[in-house]
Amino acid sequence: MNKPFIIRGDIIFSNQDKSLNVNKNSYLVSDGYKSLGIFKRIPKKYKDYELIDYKGKLIIPGFSDLHVHAPQYQYRGTGMDVELMEWLEKYAFKEERKYGNNTYAKKAYKMFVDELKNGYTTRASIFATIHREGTRILMKLLEKSGLSTYVGLVEMDRNSPDYYRQASVEEALKDTEQWIVESQLFDNTYPIITPRFLPTCSDELMAGLSELRKKYNLKSQSHLDENPLEIQFVMEIEKDVDHYSGGYIKFDMFGLDHDCIMAHCVHNNEEEIKLLKDRGIFVAHCPESNMNVTSGIAPISKYLDMGIRVGLGSDVGGGSSLSLLRAARQSIQVSKLYRRCIDMNLRSLDSKDAFYMLTRGGGEFFGHVGSLEKGYEFDCVVVDDSKIKTLLNDSPEERIERLLYLGDESLIVAKYCKGKKII
Amino acid sequence: MNKPFIIRGDIIFSNQDKSLNVNKNSYLVSDGYKSLGIFKRIPKKYKDYELIDYKGKLIIPGFSDLHVHAPQYQYRGTGMDVELMEWLEKYAFKEERKYGNNTYAKKAYKMFVDELKNGYTTRASIFATIHREGTRILMKLLEKSGLSTYVGLVEMDRNSPDYYRQASVEEALKDTEQWIVESQLFDNTYPIITPRFLPTCSDELMAGLSELRKKYNLKSQSHLDENPLEIQFVMEIEKDVDHYSGGYIKFDMFGLDHDCIMAHCVHNNEEEIKLLKDRGIFVAHCPESNMNVTSGIAPISKYLDMGIRVGLGSDVGGGSSLSLLRAARQSIQVSKLYRRCIDMNLRSLDSKDAFYMLTRGGGEFFGHVGSLEKGYEFDCVVVDDSKIKTLLNDSPEERIERLLYLGDESLIVAKYCKGKKII
Numbered sequence: 017m018n019k020p021f022i023i024r025g026d027i028i029f030s031n032q033d034k035s036l037n038v039n040k041n042s043y044l045v046s047d048g049y050k051s052l053g054i055f056k057r058i059p060k061k062y063k064d065y066e067l068i069d070y071k072g073k074l075i076i077p078g079f080s081d082l083h084v085h086a087p088q089y090q091y092r093g094t095g096m097d098v099e100l101m102e103w104l105e106k107y108a109f110k111e112e113r114k115y116g117n118n119t120y121a122k123k124a125y126k127m128f129v130d131e132l133k134n135g136y137t138t139r140a141s142i143f144a145t146i147h148r149e150g151t152r153i154l155m156k157l158l159e160k161s162g163l164s165t166y167v168g169l170v171e172m173d174r175n176s177p178d179y180y181r182q183a184s185v186e187e188a189l190k191d192t193e194q195w196i197v198e199s200q201l202f203d204n205t206y207p208i209i210t211p212r213f214l215p216t217c218s219d220e221l222m223a224g225l226s227e228l229r230k231k232y233n234l235k236s237q238s239h240l241d242e243n244p245l246e247i248q249f250v251m252e253i254e255k256d257v258d259h260y261s262g263g264y265i266k267f268d269m270f271g272l273d274h275d276c277i278m279a280h281c282v283h284n285n286e287e288e289i290k291l292l293k294d295r296g297i298f299v300a301h302c303p304e305s306n307m308n309v310t311s312g313i314a315p316i317s318k319y320l321d322m323g324i325r326v327g328l329g330s331d332v333g334g335g336s337s338l339s340l341l342r343a344a345r346q347s348i349q350v351s352k353l354y355r356r357c358i359d360m361n362l363r364s365l366d367s368k369d370a371f372y373m374l375t376r377g378g379g380e381f382f383g384h385v386g387s388l389e390k391g392y393e394f395d396c397v398v399v400d401d402s403k404i405k406t407l408l409n410d411s412p413e414e415r416i417e418r419l420l421y422l423g424d425e426s427l428i429v430a431k432y433c434k435g436k437k438i439i
Numbered sequence: 440m441n442k443p444f445i446i447r448g449d450i451i452f453s454n455q456d457k458s459l460n461v462n463k464n465s466y467l468v469s470d471g472y473k474s475l476g477i478f479k480r481i482p483k484k485y486k487d488y489e490l491i492d493y494k495g496k497l498i499i500p501g502f503s504d505l506h507v508h509a510p511q512y513q514y515r516g517t518g519m520d521v522e523l524m525e526w527l528e529k530y531a532f533k534e535e536r537k538y539g540n541n542t543y544a545k546k547a548y549k550m551f552v553d554e555l556k557n558g559y560t561t562r563a564s565i566f567a568t569i570h571r572e573g574t575r576i577l578m579k580l581l582e583k584s585g586l587s588t589y590v591g592l593v594e595m596d597r598n599s600p601d602y603y604r605q606a607s608v609e610e611a612l613k614d615t616e617q618w619i620v621e622s623q624l625f626d627n628t629y630p631i632i633t634p635r636f637l638p639t640c641s642d643e644l645m646a647g648l649s650e651l652r653k654k655y656n657l658k659s660q661s662h663l664d665e666n667p668l669e670i671q672f673v674m675e676i677e678k679d680v681d682h683y684s685g686g687y688i689k690f691d692m693f694g695l696d697h698d699c700i701m702a703h704c705v706h707n708n709e710e711e712i713k714l715l716k717d718r719g720i721f722v723a724h725c726p727e728s729n730m731n732v733t734s735g736i737a738p739i740s741k742y743l744d745m746g747i748r749v750g751l752g753s754d755v756g757g758g759s760s761l762s763l764l765r766a767a768r769q770s771i772q773v774s775k776l777y778r779r780c781i782d783m784n785l786r787s788l789d790s791k792d793a794f795y796m797l798t799r800g801g802g803e804f805f806g807h808v809g810s811l812e813k814g815y816e817f818d819c820v821v822v823d824d825s826k827i828k829t830l831l832n833d834s835p836e837e838r839i840e841r842l843l844y845l846g847d848e849s850l851i852v853a854k855y856c857k858g859k860k861i862i
Contacts, residue, residue, distance in 0.1 A: 090829050093844035094837045096771065097789055120830070127828050244779075307772035310787065312779045336768075336844035345759075348519065349730035353773070356667075356735045357780040364733065366520055405550050406513050407543070414517045421516035421759035424847065 018048035018435045022062060025070035025398060027054055028412055029077050029388045030372040034320075037389075038412040043067075044075060046394040049435040053390035070398045073429055074415060076371075077386050078138025078395035079340045080378030082300035083237070083279040083329025085143045086154055086167075087112045087121075089128040093336040100243040100309040100334075108333070109180040112170075115150035122153050129157040131338050135425050136374075138395040138433040139382045141166040141237055141277055141300075143210055146182050148195045159205045162438030164382065164395075168210025168237055169195050171225055175215045175253075182221075189224040196232050204434070207232075213239035214250050214263040222267040230268070235275040235381075237300075238264065241288065242280035243311040261288045271295035275381055279329055282306055282314040292324045298381050299326045301373065303346035305334030313354045316347060317363045320373075327378020328370075344370040344420045367417040394435040399427050441471035441858045445485060448493035448821060450477055451835055452500050452811045453795040457743075460812075461835040466490075467498060469817040472858040476813035493821045496852055497838060499794075500809050501561025501818035502763045503801030506660070506702040506723035506752025508566040509577055509590075510535045510544075512551040516759040523666040523732040523757075531756070532603040535593075538573035545576050552580040554761050558848050559797075561818040561856040562805045564589040564660055564700055564723075566633055569605050571618045582628045585861030587805065587818075591633025591660055592618050594648055598638045598676075605644075612647040619655050627857070630655075636662040637673050637686040645690040653691070658698040658804075660723075661687065664711065665703035666734040684711045694718035698804055702752055705729055705737040715747045721804050722749045724796065726769040728757030736777045739770060740786045743796075750801020751793075767793040767843045790840040817858040822850045 023046075027039040045052040045062050052062070088108060095107040115121045132140065142158075144151035144167055151169045158165050169192055173182045182188035192209075199207040209229040211217040217225075229236055241247055241260050254263045261284070264270035270278075272295040279300040281292065292299060301316050319326050328343040329335070335343065344367075351365040379386020385393050401415055404422045408414075419427075431439040446469075450462040468475040468485050475485070511531060518530040538544045555563065565581075567574035567590055574592045581588050592615055596605045605611035615632075622630040632652040634640040640648075652659055664670055664683050677686045684707070687693035693701075695718040702723040704715065715722060724739050742749050751766040752758070758766065767790075774788040802809020808816050824838055827845045831837075842850075854862040 090831050092829075093827070093841040094831075094833065096840065096844070124830055127830070131828070304772070307775050310775040310779050313776065349727070350776070352730050352733040353736065353776055353780070356733050357776070404516070405554070407547055407550070408513050408517075410517065417519065418516040421519070426849070 019066065020047045021066045021068060022046070022058060023068045023070055023075060023398070025073045025075040026412065027075045027388060028416060030368070030376045032376070034368050034372040036368060036371070036413055036416065040412070041071065044388055044396070046435045049394060051388050051390055051392045051394050054388060070429060072402070074399040074401050074419070075388070075396055076399060077375040077379065077388055078397055078431065078433060079136045079374045080327050080382060080386060081137045081140040081330050081338070081340055082277050082298060082327040082378045082381060083302055083331050084140055084338070085331070085333060086125060086128045087115050087145045088333030090124050092333040095333070096308050099245060100311060101245050101249065103309050105177065109177055112145045113180045115145040116147045118149055118153060121147070121150035125154045125157050129161050133161040133163060134428070134439060135338055136340060136397050136428065137163070137338070138431065139164050139379065139385060141208060141381065143168050143170055146170050146172060146180065148191045151195060152198060155199060155202055155205045159202045162433050162436055164204040164433055166206050166208040166235060166237070168208045170210050170212050171221055172212045172216035173221045174218050185218065185220045185224060188221055189228065192225065193228055196228065196234070207234060209234050209236040211238050211269065214254060214260065215246070222269060226267040226269055229274065236269055237277040238269070238279070240264070240278035240281050241283040243309060244283065247283055259285060259288050261291050265291070271297045277381065279331065280306065280311065280314065282312045289319070289322070292319065293322050296325065299324060300329035301326055301347055302329040302331035302335055303343060303350045304336065305331035307350065308336070309334050313350045313358065315354060315362055317351055317365055317369070320369060325377065325380060326373055327381060328373045339425065340374055341420055341423050344374050347373065367413070367420050370420055371416055394432055396432050397428055398430040399423070400429050401427060403427050442489065443470045444489045444491060445469070445481060446491045446493055446498060446821070448496045448498040449835065450498045450811060451839060453791070453799045455799070457791050457795040459791060459794070459836055459839065463835065464494065467811055467819070469858045472817060474811050474813055474815045474817050477811060493852060495825070497822040497824050497842070498811070498819055499822060500798040500802065500811055501820055501854065501856060502559045502797045503750050503805060503809060504560045504563040504753050504763055505700050505721060505750040505801045505804060506725055506754050507563055507761070508755060509548060509551045510538050510568045511756030513547050515756040518756070519731050522668060523734060524668050524672065526732050528600070532600055535568045536603045538568040539570045541572055541576060544570070544573035548577045548580050552584050556584040556586060557851070557862060558761055559763060559820050559851065560586070560761070561854065562587050562802065562808060564631060564804065566591050566593055566660070569593050569595060569603065571614045574618060575621060578622060578625055578628045582625045585856050585859055587627040587856055589629045589631040589658060589660070591631045593633050593635050594644060595635045595639035596644045597641050608641065608643045608647060611644055612651065615648065616651055619651065619657070630657060632657050632659040634661050634692065637677060637683065638669070645692060649690040649692055652697065659692055660700040661692070661702070663701040663704050664706040666732060667706065670706055682708060682711050684714050694720045700804060702754065703729065703734065703737065705735045712742070712745070715742065716745050719748065722747060723752035724749055724770055725752040725754035725758055726766060726773045727759065728754035730773065731759065732757050736773045736781065738777060738785055740774055740788050740792070743792060748800065748803060749796050750804060751796045762848065763797055764843055764846050767797050770796065790836070790843050793843055794839055817855055819855050820851060821853040822846070823852050824850060826850050
């Protein structure tokens, strides 16, 4: 347990209704792990706590990245010339196979973790590769970083090149169970069951993964309804289900009895949208990736207004940048194009929606995370937004809006995860 | 005239056909104003020129910003909650009126010019406000910066609030002519005739501006077919033309006998697209702004493939950032959404198209600008792209692609405009 402390600054977080909770020049108290609340003056009982003064700086919750592929980090920002299914073959699988080499994995993952650590993100749900040892290397690095993350050994036993596929269902499941057990030694880095997506997972593999998930009481993550050609392929190979979601439901790998992230959800039909809501799925909205591999625009305002849980994902390397500020502004921007190009009846998102998804929306996957209210785990970022030059006196709402559009990692003054200062 | 010199590095620019011209570890020679060519070894006749060694760094042409509103800089990244026409009333006009105060203008424009100077942009075509003295202040600052720019005194005598409108056609034209004459004293900062857009310019004002344009042999810039509600309004008030473009053509303010930038061109009909081509219009493509104020997506690959001249615009404050790297990657991204959401028959743009628009495409408006070939004005940026960390050995094409997606201003090592080092 870290020592208790207090920080002062302009504290802003999202309320449950997505409005901003603004506390100018206030004190945020931590017991070294959680928030003990926000105060205009330091309460007597905390008067001996160390005070770190960030007066005038923004203090906001850490961001949650609900979808990111660590082994695609090295080629992020390149390979933007093809659509999803071709992109997997041409770029993703070729790079991911390299993580069978532990030396490469160590070097490459270190760069990924370093950048993640130095950004606004405090929580992430991460895809690794099919390699157990490589995945363990990533988890060790993450554990050391002070971030709190879920990491998935990626499962795939069909429809991928021979050079990048698990040898058999038996070996895959044996490997996965061993990895789950080994992962118990980490405090802040948790295994998550990760079938890559339906096309690469046989029924037998899915059934086995589902058993492991239940046996060890784990969360799960995968991809859903990302790209038209992908969905077409799924419907060709999955003859006994009505829709893509059905392929996961068949194996109890679609929420309901466990927390489950489905990345993208761009092209869900009405029935599938209802399933997201009814089964408490976390949608990882990845607007940049959805542009880069020509997937489309997810109807996120509809999801949010229905009460579906939505967070943001950088989706590196379909997305080019680990910076969730980029995902936030793009979520607003593409929602406007959705209106203009697809359906004027859907409202566009605004900066409050985006800030909510960045923090409280995605944070919920990790427990009491994404707010700064009393009882929430103490994840926050201290931001010197005065570096974004202007003569105007921004309101608190405008400071947040400007941060989303113009902020970058150079503004970060300090970052805390679970009460521990990690930058 | 500056002294002649040579710089060494990895020199990349766009060919006329948009392919990349790659010159690894080569020498780029300048006579102090223009390029004298690129060489594998320094030719004997240049052996006494000073050599500045940027070995391993990227050397690329400076970028051209074909559309940016300097007085909207202060509120960039805020006010993203409404569509274009409402946005003008709610934000743009209210801020622009402030530039009637010279003290404010000086302070605010200085911040704009400082950021423009420190970025990748070497050329820009800029909207100021309706204020002659404020516009002169901006031009003085730009002249001092070393950038080479066109600046427009903004013309508007109708359909805007009383507090932000020229007093009368006579005064507007008198003011404009005086401003044109005064501007002759600048070497690198040129006046450009700038009717804001059809809705704010009466026939009488347009006719007078057209005369001034011809009298002083000037270029012109305005907005065209940006947003559906704007176009609807134009067609309501302009009864005697078939389309928006017709309103400019009526007054010889639409290319043909002069260089003319039309910003946006999102919703041009087929006839209007043909006019862009036939009259040699420069389209300023502003993808971020077109998202932010819910305008839509311009069919840029169609324009490029027809041979229409296209460059990029930051369109601050409809766009939030002066960084044209952002405009470049967004041009690619929205072109993919155009395919997915509007027309799969249109090809999407790639990084070569975007790099071309950034440099050669937009540069053409400024003369022999936007390439590093012999005879072109010596505008270039030296970039340390090794700061974008990766274990992979990027090809030159991938270095450019990664720069567009992940680069920022912190990578800039040096910048030259017309042979003068300005950073």
